[in-house]
Structure formats: C-alpha cells, structure tokens
Amino acid sequence: MRIHSVMALIAIALGFIFHVSHAEWLALVLVIGFVMILEVINTAVExxxxxxxxxxxHLAKIAKDTAAAAVLCMAIVSVIVGVIIFAPKVLALF
Known part of the structure; x- marks a missing residue:
C-alpha cells in the first residue's frame, strides 16, 4: 500500500506539473482509486x-494469490494509463 500511495502522489504531482486535462484527471483518479480499493480488498482477503x-x-494460497493478482493487474493497467497520459507530455519537452 505504501508503494501504491507514493506512486499515486507522484502521478498527482505530475498531473499538476503537466496541466493534464479534465478527462486525464478523471482517468488518473479512477485508476488510483481502483488500485487502492483492490489493495484494501487484498488485505481483507489475506x-x-x-x-x-x-x-x-492449498485453497487458502489460491485465494491469497488471486487477490494479490487482482492488485497487480490493476497496477499494470494504471501504469499503462500513466504512460498514455504522461509520455506525450514528457516527449514534448525534448
């Protein structure tokens, strides 16, 4: 959860630095929220x-691994969203 929180703060800071659009803010807030929600659910399952x-x-291991995998999948999606939003803005600097 700490790592996700730090990454969320970095994404928010970059959003302010690069003046992202309203739609981009919406996407950022949604993926950050989903990651945090899934992290809480993962903790509850564990x-x-x-x-x-x-x-x-064995079934307990599957339950824990599946909950952790849900967080990982959403974290990957959030990185993809971040790249889509921030890559063009960073590349425009060069």
Missing part, C-alpha cells in the same frame, strides 16, 4: 484467510 487457517492450505 486477513480472513489467516484468521480461518494457520496451517498451509
């Missing part, structure tokens, strides 16, 4: 699984 079983359970 906590519930740990509460349910202390010994190794």
């Amino acid at each position: 906590t519930l699984v740990d509460l349910y079983t202390e010994e190794f359970n």
Whole structure:
C-alpha cells in the first residue's frame, strides 16, 4: 500500500506539473482509486484467510494469490494509463 500511495502522489504531482486535462484527471483518479480499493480488498482477503487457517492450505494460497493478482493487474493497467497520459507530455519537452 505504501508503494501504491507514493506512486499515486507522484502521478498527482505530475498531473499538476503537466496541466493534464479534465478527462486525464478523471482517468488518473479512477485508476488510483481502483488500485487502492483492490489493495484494501487484498488485505481483507489475506486477513480472513489467516484468521480461518494457520496451517498451509492449498485453497487458502489460491485465494491469497488471486487477490494479490487482482492488485497487480490493476497496477499494470494504471501504469499503462500513466504512460498514455504522461509520455506525450514528457516527449514534448525534448
């Protein structure tokens, strides 16, 4: 969650620096929000699984891995959105 929070702050700062459009702000806010929401859900799933079983359970591992994979997929999507928004603005500087 800390890494995602730092990256969100960087994206927000870049948004102000590059004066992104309203539509670009909307995209940034949505992907940041989705990553944070999925991170909270991932934490909830992991906590519930740990509460349910202390010994190794293959299904518990699948539940934890799947929740973590959801966060990873959304993080990848957010990077793609960030590249689409910021790459042209950064390249315009050169």
